[in-house]
Amino acid sequence: FANDGVDLRKPEHVAAVRRIFAAANAAGLHIVAHIATNDSWQDPAVADAQVRPFLSDVLPAATDVTVQVAHVYSDTGWSPEADRVFDQFASAIRSDAPGARNLYFDLSGGPTKANASAESLERLARRMRHVGLDRFLFASDRSGARNPPPKDALNNVRRLPLTSEEFEDVADNRMPYLP
Numbered sequence: 001f002a003n004d005g006v007d008l009r010k011p012e013h014v015a016a017v018r019r020i021f022a023a024a025n026a027a028g029l030h031i032v033a034h035i036a037t038n039d040s041w042q043d044p045a046v047a048d049a050q051v052r053p054f055l056s057d058v059l060p061a062a063t064d065v066t067v068q069v070a071h072v073y074s075d076t077g078w079s080p081e082a083d084r085v086f087d088q089f090a091s092a093i094r095s096d097a098p099g100a101r102n103l104y105f106d107l108s109g110g111p112t113k114a115n116a117s118a119e120s121l122e123r124l125a126r127r128m129r130h131v132g133l134d135r136f137l138f139a140s141d142r143s144g145a146r147n148p149p150p151k152d153a154l155n156n157v158r159r160l161p162l163t164s165e166e167f168e169d170v171a172d173n174r175m176p177y178l179p
Helices: 011-027 037-044 044-061 080-094 118-131 150-159 164-172
Strands: 031-032 068-069 102-108
Touching: 037 044, 044 080, 044 118, 080 102, 080 118
Parallel strands: 031 068, 068 102
Antiparallel strands: none
16 A cells, blocks of 8 residues: 555545555455555554455455455554454454454564564464464465565564464465465
């Protein structure tokens, strides 16, 4: 959303993104969404204001396809603020909100970056267990020199304080539409 100037605090943007999700749903096209924006990474209040309409107005338009949220929404690390914002996703999953049954999160980029603190990784691991390890996917955000290659990204994810069995579970996760 950041690259396209999408701001879900604006009703017209919510309506436009909802139409796109509805069209993807009608066509059976699964969605990967980078819903964080530059200002939401810096300001938890903005992040909170963006996630609410995503969950209440956009996601319900795509109930028949999977939606993968890039970077577990947080591309700047897993701060206490990011965890509080993520609680909206957790609440939607717990309440079986429309679209939440098919909601997944990839571990690329910021949440597991090489300089992530042990405390932030522990917070993320707790959250992963809370919503279900089956909703988290290994991913690499290799789009240029800014992001680590897949091997380094995998090593960053391995820093999460998961048991061997939990890590294997996450490593084996695939989107339901993949063989």
